[in-house]
Every structure is written in structure tokens, then in C-alpha cells.
Amino acid sequence: MTETEISPRVRPMLPRGFADRDATDIAAAEAMMAKIREVYALYGFEAVETPFVEYTEALGKFLPDQDRPNEGVFSFKDDEEWLSLRYDLTAPLARYVAENYDRLPKPYRSYRAGWVFRNEKPGPGRFRQFMQFDADTVGSASPAADAEICMMAADCLEALGIARGDYVIKVSSRKVLDALMKAIGLGGEENVKRRLVVLRAIDKLDRLGADGVRALLGSGRKDESGDFTKGAELSPEAIDYVVRFFDSRAQGIARTREARAYAPISDMREALAPDLSFNQRTVDGALVDNHATIAHWLNMVGGAEEPNSWYEELRALASCCYAAGYGTARIVIDPSVVRGLEYYTGPVFEAELTFETPDENGRPVRFGSVGGGGRYDGLVARFREEPVPATGFSIGVSRLLAALRAIKSPIVAAAETPGPVVVLALDRDASSMANYQKLVASLRRAGIAAELYLGQAGMNAQLKYADRRKSRVAVIQGSNERNAAGGPQVTIRDLKLGAELAKTTKDRADYLELRQRAQVSAPEAELVARVREVLARP
Numbered sequence: 001m002t003e004t005e006i007s008p009r010v011r012p013m014l015p016r017g018f019a020d021r022d023a024t025d026i027a028a029a030e031a032m033m034a035k036i037r038e039v040y041a042l043y044g045f046e047a048v049e050t051p052f053v054e055y056t057e058a059l060g061k062f063l064p065d066q067d068r069p070n071e072g073v074f075s076f077k078d079d080e081e082w083l084s085l086r087y088d089l090t091a092p093l094a095r096y097v098a099e100n101y102d103r104l105p106k107p108y109r110s111y112r113a114g115w116v117f118r119n120e121k122p123g124p125g126r127f128r129q130f131m132q133f134d135a136d137t138v139g140s141a142s143p144a145a146d147a148e149i150c151m152m153a154a155d156c157l158e159a160l161g162i163a164r165g166d167y168v169i170k171v172s173s174r175k176v177l178d179a180l181m182k183a184i185g186l187g188g189e190e191n192v193k194r195r196l197v198v199l200r201a202i203d204k205l206d207r208l209g210a211d212g213v214r215a216l217l218g219s220g221r222k223d224e225s226g227d228f229t230k231g232a233e234l235s236p237e238a239i240d241y242v243v244r245f246f247d248s249r250a251q252g253i254a255r256t257r258e259a260r261a262y263a264p265i266s267d268m269r270e271a272l273a274p275d276l277s278f279n280q281r282t283v284d285g286a287l288v289d290n291h292a293t294i295a296h297w298l299n300m301v302g303g304a305e306e307p308n309s310w311y312e313e314l315r316a317l318a319s320c321c322y323a324a325g326y327g328t329a330r331i332v333i334d335p336s337v338v339r340g341l342e343y344y345t346g347p348v349f350e351a352e353l354t355f356e357t358p359d360e361n362g363r364p365v366r367f368g369s370v371g372g373g374g375r376y377d378g379l380v381a382r383f384r385e386e387p388v389p390a391t392g393f394s395i396g397v398s399r400l401l402a403a404l405r406a407i408k409s410p411i412v413a414a415a416e417t418p419g420p421v422v423v424l425a426l427d428r429d430a431s432s433m434a435n436y437q438k439l440v441a442s443l444r445r446a447g448i449a450a451e452l453y454l455g456q457a458g459m460n461a462q463l464k465y466a467d468r469r470k471s472r473v474a475v476i477q478g479s480n481e482r483n484a485a486g487g488p489q490v491t492i493r494d495l496k497l498g499a500e501l502a503k504t505t506k507d508r509a510d511y512l513e514l515r516q517r518a519q520v521s522a523p524e525a526e527l528v529a530r531v532r533e534v535l536a537r538p
Contacts, residue, residue, distance in 0.1 A: 017122030018129050024416050029401055031415030032160060033113055033133055036395065039156045040111040040135050043148065048110040050092035052117075056082035058095045058383075074119045085117040089134045090379065090392060097138050097390075098383030106139035113397070127398075134373075136392030138380060143313045146171075146347045146375055147320035149393045153351050153371060154330045156395065161409040164329060166355040171317065172337035174344045174374070175310035179301040180245055184238040197232040199338040202246060206336065210247070214239055245300050246335050290318035290333040297335070313346060337372075346375035349393060357406040367403045371395040418496075419469035420449035421531055424462045426478040435482065439475060439490070439527060446528045448535070463495070472496055473534050475527065488524040494534045 014020065021029070037047075056075055073084040086092050089112055097108060113133040122128055135152060137145045150169045157167045177199070181187055186195050201216035208216070215221035217239045220231035234242070294314045302308055314333060321331045337350045351371040356364040373393035380388035404412045423440050425433065436452050443450035453462050459476075466474045476491040498518035522530045 015128075017120075017127050019127060025401075027415040027417060028405070028412045029131070029397055031411055032401055032404060033397065035159050035411055036133055036156050037111070037113075039152060039159050042155075043109075043135075043152050045109045045111045045135050048093070048096065048112050049114070050086070050089070050096050050112065052085055052115065053083050054086055054092055054095060056084040059084055059087055059091045072119055074117050086114075087118060088116050089114060089132050089394065090136065090376065093134070093136055093138070093392075094379040094390070095383065097380055097388070101384065101388075107145070108138045109136075110138075111135040125399075131397040133395040133397055134392055136390060138390040139388060140391070141377070141389035143316035143347070144320050146313075146349075146391050147317045147324075149373060149391055150317070150331050150349055151321060151324055151326050153349065153373075153393050153395075154326060157351065157353075157370075160400070160404055161407065161411055162353065162403070166407075167351065167353050168329070168334075169331045170334040170337045170350045170352055171314070171331060171347055172333070172335050173310040173314055173347050175346060176297055176301065176314075176335070177338065179308075179310070180242070183301045184234065184241055194232055197230075198234070198242065201232060202242070202336065203338050205246060210243055213246075214243060217242060241300075245297070288328040288332060290321075290328055290331075291315065293333040293335075294318065310346070317347060343376060343379075344374035345377045347391070348372070348374035351393075351395070353403050355407070367399070367406070369396075370400040370403060418535075419466070419471040420451045421473045421475060421535075422462070422466040422469060422471045423450060423452045423475040424459060424466075424477070425453045426459060426476070432479075432482070436477070439477070439524070442528060443531060446532075448528070448531060463493075466495055467499075473531055475531070477524075481521070486523070489521050490524050490527050490530075491519060491521050492527075492530045492534060494518045494537065497537070 056073065059073060073087050075082055075084040077083070093110065093112065097104060111134060113131065115129055115131055117129050118127075120126070120128065135149065137149065150171060154167070154169050158164060178187075181191070181195050181198070184198075185191075186198065198217060201213050204216065205213050208221075212221060216229060216231045217234045218231045218236075219233065220229055222228045294311060298308060298311050302311070318331075318333060321327075337348050349372055350369050352369050353367040356366050358364060371394055373391070375389070375391040377387060377389045380390055401412070421443055423436050423443075425436055427433075433452075440450045440452045453465060455462070455465070457465065463474055472495060474493045474495055476493060477489070481489040481491060501518055520530065
């Protein structure tokens, strides 16, 4: 038996939960991120970059009670110290700010993009490596900082071509939900697991509706496949209380901030005329007002949490948004935001896309959340004695990019640039190859991306190669062109036009006439000018 037969070949296979990206994916993502970067910079945020690897203790909230910190993060040991791949971009920022605290301006406004890693079970749309693009303000406890993060998130989505009305920035508060849990008897450490069950049920409100959530808050729910999900076992009274709380959007509509009273929208146009110019959201013909929703929360859970700091925080946040021109069509107080509650200490935000696109079976689906964030006043303080307030927002790059492709965003489409001009190698003797390199060099000197085909295939295969490279132009020069009587010639082939014209007619005479338009000959000295003409075509 030979050595080749003994040694098995290595499987060319990706690990589960990871993905490759081709040139089109990279170009589209970079174009999208460049637009986001412009918005972040417009708000006065500056770039910073942290490494992929941190000391595991810096990611302390993910450490399990085990000798090896391998749950949630990818970790390895180096000189008796545990190191981990970063789980998100926020914990490394907290370490960076704490380490450089004295030299950084406060508040410190920064943005960063990069890969993060999760040592979790992968699934459809759930990866172990993905990219985030974050912006954070560290060192300000003002609700205006939270409002600014929400406004910036809205501006990012609109800058990317997502129309107003096709997205919403939802805002809630960790403190409000804590008060709700206390009001139904689920306060304290002993109820942590039941609180999570309740919050997971609430998170499904848009998908399952009130009846589905009631089932999950009670004994449990069986889905369409027959799988049963155990519920939170709340009492009927507690279930009614929770459902009524999360229906507060319907109760917080059409209300003047001055009178704090409800009225039909027809009676409110004069009082709310400034707000209407801000593109307010309506529900069943009634105007949604953020202050009404906040007041409803106070009525329901105000006695469960003293003092009610969240009330003033959310009122100030909503007022800042209104004053800057961001009404409820863009930023809305919404109790359904229950993300990352073990992480945040105050307001929490979520960017949700509201438009529908068909799935692979033609059924309408919503993209849902493409980013989120909130206030995390305790994270930087882990490294320092004094409290350091902070707030921020994170965009899921891959998910947002998929949404932009679904709506055929011109920003993404423009990023899908054609491949380089391909100069075919029909003759492979040293003199011919040197001449081909001269042609390629002349194109590059003119600022035109170009390459010489370096494989061993014939002409037809080389043209197929150029098609696969998404090239617009192929340059052909064989011995006949090189030795032409009037001097060296080149043939310029418009690959896009050639492919389109070949599909438009089956008549040979027409085909030959059309082909002449897609392929022209010119003196070698005119190569750059003729190639530019083709590249300038639509």
C-alpha cells in the first residue's frame, strides 16, 4: 500500500458556525460600513480598535464556575493566564477606557468595527463568528447621551437607504422591567430563572400575539410542530397584569403632553402640530405619544420601584428626541425591548426593520432586529473604584447587509464593482508573455485594474475565466494581431455586451452584426483609451 493510500486527505470543510466571504460580500459590507462610519463621525465619534484577544477576567460576566472558562467564549491558557477571543466589542472598550482613563477626554465618544466570537451552539442564522459595528459614549450619565445614540441609529438606517416607516428604534428600560417583575412577585435572586422565562415570553409578543404569550406566562405552550415549551406558571392575575402592561402602546396614544389626557386624533392636531411634523407613528388611526406610554408605566409599576429614576430618564430621553425632530415614527418607547437585561442598567434600545420580504417559499417575513444597545453603567466600573456611566449601540453587520440586499440598496449595489480587465495569454513564449505584461502595465499605469491570465487554458476557457472574475473587458492579442501590417493591434471585447447581445437574437446575420459592436480592434497604442470607452458604458 502506498503512502498516499495510507494517509487520508484532509476534508475541505468549514467548522460549524463559521462562514467564508467572497469579494462581493466584502465589498458590499465595506460600502455599508463606510456609510455608517460617516454618520458616526458626523456625531463626533472617533475610531478606536482593540485586539481580538483579551484576558478572560476582562470578560468577567461570561466566566462560568469552572476551572476552564470555555462556556460562551473561546479560551486558551498562556503562561498561567487565561485568554479569550472577544465575545463582543463592549467589554474590550471598557478595558481600554479603564486602562487609558487619565489621557482620554471625558465623555469619551468612540466607534469600532470588528469580528466577535461566541462559543455557542450554531444554528440557522446563528454564527460563532460575526461582525459588529459599535458606537459608545463613556463618561456621561445624561439621558441626552442615550437619546443621541438612538438618533444616530435612526440616521444610520436612513443613510443606508432604509425608508422612514420601514424601521423603528424601540426604547425601554431595564429599571422598568425590574419594577414589573417586583410588581408580580418575581423580585429577588431566587426568581432569576422565572424572570427569564417571563422575559423570553414577552420577547415573542410580536410573533405569537397576546394569546401565545399568555400561554407561555401560564402553564406553557405547544407549537405547530407539537413541541411543548414550559411556561412561567404565573397566576391568572399576574398574567393579566403583564399583558396589560405590554399593551401600553395602545393606551399611550393621542395624548397631549401638556394636558396628560387621552383624546381622538382628530381633536389633537392643533395641540400636537409640532410633533406631527416629526412623522409621528399612528396605531389604528390614533397618534402614538412616547410620554403617554411612560405615564402609563408609572401608573402600573410606579409603586414597585422607589425612587422611579427610570421615569425621569425616559421622559428626558423622549423630550430630547422630540426636540431634535425624531418623533415616534422613528424612535418609540416600547416595552417589548427585553434584550440583554443581565448586561444593561438603564435604557435599552433595539433597531427593528418593519418591512416584509418573501422567504425561500415566497412567504412574507420581517427582518426584525438588526442592532441594539443600552446603558451599561457598571461595566467600566469593574476596573476602577469610581462609577463610570456608559451607553452605546451595536449594529449586526451581516444581518443588516442581508436586509440592504433585500431592498436592493443602491449603496450595496454600487459596491459590486466589476472585476479587472483580463489580458488573455494566447502565446506563451517568453517574448509574447513579456509583451502581454507590457499591455497590463500600461493599463495599471492609467489607473485601470488589470491582470494577465497566468493559467494554461485555451482562449475559450480564458474568456470563461474572465466571466467568472466578473470582468467587463477582455484584451486579446495573438500572433496575427501582434504582427499586423499596420503595426501591433489588440482586440477589445466587451464581455457584458457580448453576453447580452447573444441572448437577444438567434439570427446568425444579426448575431454577427451585433458581435462587431461588442468586439473591436484597435492599434496597441490606443489600448487604454479603448478600454476606458468600454468601461464607461452602462
